[in-house]
Amino acid sequence: MNEAPSFVPGARLGPYEIVSLLDAGGMGVVYRARDPRLGRNVAIKVLPESAVADDTRLRRFEAEARAAGALDHPNVLVVYDIGHQAGVPFIVSELLDGQTLRARLSETGAISHRKALEWTQQIAQGLAAAHGKGIVHRDLKPANLFLTRDGRVKILDFGLSKLVHVDEDDARADPTEPTMTATQLTGTGMLLGTVGYMAPEQVRGQPVDPRTDIFALGVVICEMLTGAAPFRRETSAETLAAILKDDPPGLPPAVPTAVDRVIRRCLEKRPEDRFHSAHDLSLALEALSAATGAIAGVPVEPPASRMSRRHLLVGGGIGLLAAGFAGGSLLGGRAHPAATPTFHRLTFRRGLIRTARFGPDYRTILYGALWDGDDCRIHTVRDQSPESARLNLPPATPLAVSSSGELAVALGTHARGIMTYGTLARLPLAGGAPRELLEDVKYADWSPDGREMAVIRRVAGLEQLEFPIGNVVARPDSPGGGFGFLRVSPHGDRIAVFALTVAGSLTGNVTVIDRAGNKRIVSQQYFNCFGLSWKGDEIWFTAAEERPLFRNTIHAITLDGAARVVTRIAGNVSLHDIAPDGRTLIAHTSDRAGISFMARGAAAEQDLSWLDSSTPRSLSRDGRLLLFTESGVGGGPRGSIYIRSTDGAAAVRLGDGFAWTLSPDGKWAIASSTPGPSRALELLPVGPGDVKRIERPGVTFQQARWLPHGFRFVVRASEQDRNPRLYTFDLEAGTFDAITPEGLPIGLVWAVSPDGQMVAVPSVRGVELHPLAGGPPRAVPGVPASNQVLAWIDDGLLVSDSPNPNALDNVFQVNPTTGARRLWRQIRPPDAAGIMQVAALTVTPDGRSYAYSWHRALSDLFLVEGLS
Numbered sequence: 001m002n003e004a005p006s007f008v009p010g011a012r013l014g015p016y017e018i019v020s021l022l023d024a025g026g027m028g029v030v031y032r033a034r035d036p037r038l039g040r041n042v043a044i045k046v047l048p049e050s051a052v053a054d055d056t057r058l059r060r061f062e063a064e065a066r067a068a069g070a071l072d073h074p075n076v077l078v079v080y081d082i083g084h085q086a087g088v089p090f091i092v093s094e095l096l097d098g099q100t101l102r103a104r105l106s107e108t109g110a111i112s113h114r115k116a117l118e119w120t121q122q123i124a125q126g127l128a129a130a131h132g133k134g135i136v137h138r139d140l141k142p143a144n145l146f147l148t149r150d151g152r153v154k155i156l157d158f159g160l161s162k163l164v165h166v167d168e169d170d171a172r173a174d175p176t177e178p179t180m181t182a183t184q185l186t187g188t189g190m191l192l193g194t195v196g197y198m199a200p201e202q203v204r205g206q207p208v209d210p211r212t213d214i215f216a217l218g219v220v221i222c223e224m225l226t227g228a229a230p231f232r233r234e235t236s237a238e239t240l241a242a243i244l245k246d247d248p249p250g251l252p253p254a255v256p257t258a259v260d261r262v263i264r265r266c267l268e269k270r271p272e273d274r275f276h277s278a279h280d281l282s283l284a285l286e287a288l289s290a291a292t293g294a295i296a297g298v299p300v301e302p303p304a305s306r307m308s309r310r311h312l313l314v315g316g317g318i319g320l321l322a323a324g325f326a327g328g329s330l331l332g333g334r335a336h337p338a339a340t341p342t343f344h345r346l347t348f349r350r351g352l353i354r355t356a357r358f359g360p361d362y363r364t365i366l367y368g369a370l371w372d373g374d375d376c377r378i379h380t381v382r383d384q385s386p387e388s389a390r391l392n393l394p395p396a397t398p399l400a401v402s403s404s405g406e407l408a409v410a411l412g413t414h415a416r417g418i419m420t421y422g423t424l425a426r427l428p429l430a431g432g433a434p435r436e437l438l439e440d441v442k443y444a445d446w447s448p449d450g451r452e453m454a455v456i457r458r459v460a461g462l463e464q465l466e467f468p469i470g471n472v473v474a475r476p477d478s479p480g481g482g483f484g485f486l487r488v489s490p491h492g493d494r495i496a497v498f499a500l501t502v503a504g505s506l507t508g509n510v511t512v513i514d515r516a517g518n519k520r521i522v523s524q525q526y527f528n529c530f531g532l533s534w535k536g537d538e539i540w541f542t543a544a545e546e547r548p549l550f551r552n553t554i555h556a557i558t559l560d561g562a563a564r565v566v567t568r569i570a571g572n573v574s575l576h577d578i579a580p581d582g583r584t585l586i587a588h589t590s591d592r593a594g595i596s597f598m599a600r601g602a603a604a605e606q607d608l609s610w611l612d613s614s615t616p617r618s619l620s621r622d623g624r625l626l627l628f629t630e631s632g633v634g635g636g637p638r639g640s641i642y643i644r645s646t647d648g649a650a651a652v653r654l655g656d657g658f659a660w661t662l663s664p665d666g667k668w669a670i671a672s673s674t675p676g677p678s679r680a681l682e683l684l685p686v687g688p689g690d691v692k693r694i695e696r697p698g699v700t701f702q703q704a705r706w707l708p709h710g711f712r713f714v715v716r717a718s719e720q721d722r723n724p725r726l727y728t729f730d731l732e733a734g735t736f737d738a739i740t741p742e743g744l745p746i747g748l749v750w751a752v753s754p755d756g757q758m759v760a761v762p763s764v765r766g767v768e769l770h771p772l773a774g775g776p777p778r779a780v781p782g783v784p785a786s787n788q789v790l791a792w793i794d795d796g797l798l799v800s801d802s803p804n805p806n807a808l809d810n811v812f813q814v815n816p817t818t819g820a821r822r823l824w825r826q827i828r829p830p831d832a833a834g835i836m837q838v839a840a841l842t843v844t845p846d847g848r849s850y851a852y853s854w855h856r857a858l859s860d861l862f863l864v865e866g867l868s
Contacts, residue, residue: 366407372832442457512559591855723742
């Protein structure tokens with residue numbers, strides 16, 4: 001076997017000075033070295049000659065090494081540099097203190113399922129970051145996972161699996177550890193991997209994707225829990241055969257059944273049956289960690305060092321929670337003893353706190369709230385007063401207060417919704433009318449001297465970050481991404497912001513960006529991110545530790561990525577601002593999404609909500625059955641599908657996933673495993689029967705509507721990498737026929753006629769009717785493109801003139817032939833306090849029964865002292 005060149009202490013590789021040998025193996029030789037330019041210690045890996053015999057492979061490796069170096073994720077080894085000297089390629093990375101997972105398992109054997117979950121979740125988060133950049137590891141195994149002394153897991157050697165070969169003699173010596181080419185063993189492919197950790201597609205020499213790494217991670221989890229790789233056999237050939245054919249062995253009795261299910265899903269033979277992404281796996285692991293008491297990445301105090309604390313009980317009313325805050329209860333653990341914080345309640349009305357900021361004197365507090373169903377208006381309150389005063393201003397959201405006494409507000413953001421765009425304006429706190437500056441602004445903050453502002457602004461439908469206004473410093477890394485909750489640093493040289501995966505979502509990373517546009521991701525990905533502020537050199541923020549829903553933790557993180565938990569609070573908490581003396585403004589919010597139902601002939605709507613986040617999907621033709629999804633905490637990490645009689649009887653759970661439509665006879669429901677694109681749909685029996693899986697090669701499904709007769713329905717789907725379109729899918733005949741042309745921008749709302757002959761689809765020209773039997777579409781007269789299609793009943797189309805799909809109000813009935821329009825219903829929950837969204841209207845064909853969802857958020861603002 002070709003070996004890497006050796007270097008003695010004092011030798012130089014480029015500008016780096018070799019200090020000592022750290023490790024040697026088939027992947028190369030690793031040295032401890034010194035970078036005299038920056039005065040830091042580094043690790044240098046010198047690659048073996050066999051890894052660089054092919055110039056094409058070497059260039060590919062260098063490209064992947066650069067991409068891995070750009071990840072900047074706490075669970076991925078940081079690559080500083082790559083270089084050559086006298087034909088010797090080397091990689092420079094951070095110097096880690098600890099041991100590999102392989103070394104740990106060799107010492108201890110199996111580990112506890114709590115520790116395994118904690119480490120696996122960190123690995124999944126690192127993989128999700130890499131996969132998001134288009135990088136697949138291909139050689140995940142215990143030897144490529146490093147456990148640092150501060151409790152982090154680092155993934156090593158991205159890209160090296162494409163380069164390194166080993167001799168077949170070494171492969172026979174240990175059939176699970178050597179990295180080798182698939183060609184050596186199968187003669188069919190050029191992909192590499194380690195025998196005992198290869199996915200079936202690697203063994204067959206087929207293309208790999210992120211799901212290949214998920215299989216390898218499943219093998220690693222098994223090994224952590226049992227002490228042995230699950231498919232390891234006497235020879236390499238037997239090991240590969242086991243990967244292709246054998247089920248994984250059983251786990252120790254102490255491992256919960258839920259953990260076993262997650263592992264087996266990772267180890268499915270077909271990639272499409274595994275988790276769709278490392279991100280999805282991370283979500284499942286978070287839920288498991290919460291259920292078993294393990295909080296990944298957060299040190300747990302030993303019992304002797306924990307402070308005594310009084311926990312709050314959250315009941316049906318907010319009063320119990322408020323009483324606990326007022327009494328100064330500390331909720332959750334800390335990594336070090338500290339004084340118990342005190343909580344002073346500042347607001348007492350029903351509604352949502354949207355933003356809150358300290359005034360220039362840090363005794364006055366300005367906040368925006370939607371009280372009792374009113375628009376968002378700006379109020380002031382003193383830090384020790386129970387009385388608020390409303391400012392004499394137009395409805396608006398306060399965004400920032402300058403040191404010179406100016407208020408930045410967003411006009412036009414007064415209606416429902418959590419994250420809204422408006423017109424940025426400024427005005428003196430002493431009085432005066434707002435002076436408009438910029439349209440389509442979501443958030444803004446002043447520089448410390450009060451002269452400049454940083455803004456999140458939407459331009460041509462895409463969000464961008466400007467600092468100061470006019471100087472674009474960042475745009476989203478991925479299509480559809482966005483930003484949230486930006487704050488300027490105390491020194492005015494950079495901003496902190498949530499970089500969101502989707503512009504309207506609450507999932508993202510804490511990211512720091514300077515005035516030149518240099519960007520650094522300082523945190524892992526969090527869910528339900530809402531609220532961020534600087535506290536000295538730390539960034540404090542609120543985000544969920546467990547998914548879905550509850551944002552129960554105040555986190556702190558440094559620019560170097562050192563993270564800690566400040567405190568945990570029952571329920572949803574949002575951090576709004578921090579004063580120089582450490583006093584903190586937080587809002588506690590009670591969130592719930594529910595269902596209102598109107599029965600035929602009834603005088604008033606009835607509440608058919610079940611758990612904490614109920615969304616109606618379909619009513620039976622007679623209005624007696626309601627199919628709905630629970631997507632909150634009660635529904636679990638995979639969501640839950642329920643059927644319920646509309647007479648108010650208890651709901652029946654049909655299974656995991658997200659519901660789409662109910663069959664005309666009420667006996668079957670169509671569902672998918674995710675609310676987004678899915679490789680398969682499922683037919684769930686409402687009564688007795690077996691679940692039937694529906695899939696079609698190369699097709700990704702996104703929605704479904706049942707047609708009036710038989711097992712026929714209309715689906716929104718994509719073939720290969722093409723744009724979504726609508727198809728008729730006949731299970732009995734096996735046909736799959738396109739209805740709409742490719743390229744038509746089909747959204748999530750479209751409707752099938754009650755007779756099953758036409759489908760109504762919004763387009764840039766208005767609403768078009770497409771025959772299911774084929775033929776050209778025709779436009780519905782008088783319906784503009786801004787109208788939403790909600791449903792199609794016997795008497796015509798139901799449309800909304802609101803451009804916001806989450807703000808239904810006036811619903812109109814339109815004759816599809818003449819365009820004649822009349823008001824059908826006003827969709828308004830009778831109790832408007834805290835209502836942020838009204839959506840998901842579903843109607844029976846005769847139009848006499850309907851259901852819709854609402855989301856209510858009720859907040860209380862608190863001033864907290866003693867957090868550190």
